[in-house]
Amino acid sequence: MSLIDAEIGRKYKIVSISGGFLSKGRLLRLGVTPGSIIELKRAAPLSGPLMINVNGSDIVIGRGVAKKVVIEEIV
């Protein structure tokens, strides 16, 4: 599943980040890397961005970017 399918308030593990898009480097630098645990905190209305928490920092990501972040549920 991808990050845009995540449920608010739940934690997930990042599996991979697909594609060579422009902001990928920044995403990695902010700690959104394969293997990290993230929590989806909130989503802005009208297909606005998502806010996630990773390593204790809040990060806002546009939906188009979020689509490329592949996650899995933590069991």
Next chain:
Amino acid sequence: MKQIRIALIGQPNCGKSTLFNQIAGYRSLTANFPGATVTYIKGKTYIGNDLVEIVDLPGTYSLSWYDDAEKEAVKALFSMDIDVIVNIVDASTLIRSIEMTLELMCLGKPMVMALNMMDEAERKGIIIDTKKLSDALGIKVVPIIAKKGKGVKELLQTLKNASPPTKECIYSEEIESKIENLEQCIGENIKDKNWPVKMMAIKSIEGFKPISDMIENTPCRDELIKARKSLDNGNEIEKERHALCMDIFEDTSKLKKIRTKNSEEKIDSILMHPVLGYLVMFVLFLGVFYIVFQGGTPVENIFIDIFDKIDAFLVSAIPNKLVFSITKGAVDGIGAAIGIALPYLVPFLFIISFFEDVGYLPRVAYLMDSVLHKMGVHGTSVISFVVGYGCSVPAVMATRILKSKKEKIIAAFLASLVPCSARSTVIMGLVGYFLGYMYVIPLYMFNLVVIVISGMILKRLLPGISPEMVLDIPPYRIPSLKTVILKTWLKIKDFVYVAVPLLVAGSVLLAVISYYHLDDYINMAFEPLLSGVLGLPAAVGVVLIFGVFRKELTLLMLYQALGLSSAALVNTVMSTQQMLVFTIFVMFYIPCVATIAVLKREVGLKYSLYITIGTFVLAVILSYFVKIIISII
């Protein structure tokens, strides 16, 4: 002996400028969002008896820059002949910060880590063993709290004997063996004095364009392709580096369970709420103008009275007509600056500074992102717009944190349509003062609507795409009164030292040219447009010209140009309709010279001309439109 030059470098929002201000005096604007500083700023200080130079740089997450602000930081680091690197690190985001530290270490320069925000790390329950961290990295680590000035002395002492990292940049054997050939080839074929060879190899494998372009036309091209393949386009390297950072973090830090009282979560759940969030934002927006208006008008009244008395005294004291005109021009210039501009500027800039420091703007970026999409920009450009209510110059410069050219151009154009505080003095001091608050709010709303529509049109006109935002949301921080005051002063300083003298000179000049009736020629040239089309008094022509130099002058010289003895009399010669049309025109027409200059630097000559002409056309159309609407009502 050569003066030592020290560069402050680190990730955005880690407190570089705050530290700089502690060391070199308050000269760099700080704010609680990533990307507050977009250009380097130099300062000086003594360490012991030695005078050293300190450079504050824009923040960057990595040496492989992503936007223009980051590029500026890396370019400065490379080109400025830096002797010592101070790597500022936000202790509360240690893991990701170490990645940057590792990169800097690979440059092999004398380096010290300033571990900042120790107070916040503690609050978050992160306990860092600085001794262990220092050993793990092979550089000196000094814990500081820049905001309170704690640890700054120790840091400066440590800087004196800074040495290069004792550890080398080495990856695992597997990775080293895969980049070996590329490294060797680069070493033989490409001469670059800034980038270490290994870093070039890694950056090119990771797809950092400026470096891979350097390799493109050399024999190393094939090696690069091979290395990319074997290292999964650099993902393998990234993974290892990240794992290393995690390891260092885990070895040197402990996470203490803290009682999760988390007031921050609660505030966010209101301010970022899908409905309430927008409501609060709207109320705050109106509230700011209301406070500025309520605070400014009574003060304006007091000063107008005082300067009217001085003027009256001058009439009786100076018999010579020309001398009188000149003196009155000078006095009125000062009076206008103190009496009309400052009462609005001070509270306005104070409130904007406060908002910047609290950390509300990144939240607004989150809320506004989807609306801004329709205008061809993203949430991050909110920073430009809000800064724009203060001054258009830093607002245009703030577009450096935007990635694409298209987004930059649109944001720069729209930011220059935002009424800066100088233009707000016209809105407040003319419309607000004579017509009341109920006219002020619709004007700001009208301005917003025009900005949104212009954005939507520009989005369709300009080619290209804008990559979506990825923005770090900092915690809320309560600014100290001192910081906000100093920051407000730094912003007003420019008004006091540049605008006021210009205003006085302008007033005197205007007094002289009207004494000899030269202004008639200027006004005559503009009469067809200003009087004919817009129905304004012809005398405003010369005022609008002065306004291109500094926007404040448009209001401050207005009553002088209209031949009035006091600012309180403007409503005797201008109707409600004329005041509104004039204000709309001033709100949009031609950015001031300083803004045009930064526009040229940020978006190039061609687009800065388009923007300049565009705003003029927009001003004419909109003020004509408003004139028609008012005459219908």
